[in-house]
Amino acid sequence: MKFFIDTANLAEIREAYDMGILDGVTTNPSLMAKEGISGDANVRAHYKAICDIVDDKVSAEVISTDFDGMIKEGKDLAKIDDKIVVKIPMIKDGIKAIKYFHSEGIRTNCTLVFSAGQAILAAKAGATYLSPFIGRLDDISYDGLELIGQIVHIYGNYGFETEVLAASIRHTMHLVKCAEIGADVVTCPLKVITGLLKHPLTDSGLAQFLADHAKAASK
Template structure:
């Protein structure tokens, strides 16, 4: 499973990269605004700053919602760096834009996926990734993990090369369960990734080992 970090914070991205387990970054306008990144020139520069930190897979989201404008914006984003994956919303014009960008060799991430039908359309259009938002489904008492499992099964049936990117992950068990059911990628906050490090028996075991070492070296 690939680990992406869902943030626009450069310090968090560096920390995840330094951990040695980071495969990419996902961002969106809300995350950019949270970091105080405003204005088109600043946003584009920030995407480049992120690309300079990580090895690959930086999802950069279009703002346009009309086909021609999405394609034009996607091409501009792709020029920033070869690591850019253009993030396109799951709407009719978005599907058309994914098909057009894919035909030009530009990778895409179809975002705001909430059912299997949307995931099928995105894969047929050639999306590199689809992003089902499991946490948001859970928020309205629907089973986000069941959707991940359904999409994985459908893609396996037909050999779609589109990767299933589990998004809106809220906690450690979300991530682990996504791994169990075969999601290709999980994108989440840094705290979810670092949370995998923690277990009370690890802490108590290390404490005991160190205490025994100290005793044996007096």
């Protein structure tokens, strides 16, 4: 399973990268705004700064919702760095744009996916990644993890090359369950990834080892 970090914060991206477990980054306009990044030139420069930290796969989202606008924006984003993956919304013109970018060899991430039907359309259009939003489905009393399993099963039936990128991951159990189900990628905040480190028995065991070492060293 690949780990992407869902942020525009450069310090968090560096921390995840330095851990040696980071495979990519996803961002969106909301995350950019959270970091105080605004204006086309500043946003593009920030994407480049992210690309300079990581090895590959930085999802950069288009703002347009019409085909021509998405194509123009997507091409501009792809020019920033070879690591850029163009993030396209799950709408009719978005599917058309994904098909176009696929034919041009530009990688895409189809975002805001909430159903298996949408997942099938994105795969047939040639999306590189598909982003079903688990947490947002849970918020409206749907089982987001069940959707991940359904999509993984369908893609396996037909050999679709699109990778399932589980998004809107809220906690470590979401992440672990996605691994069990067979999601190709998860994208989540840094705190979810570092949360995997934590277990009370690890903490108590380490404390005991250190205490025993201190006793032995004092003799």
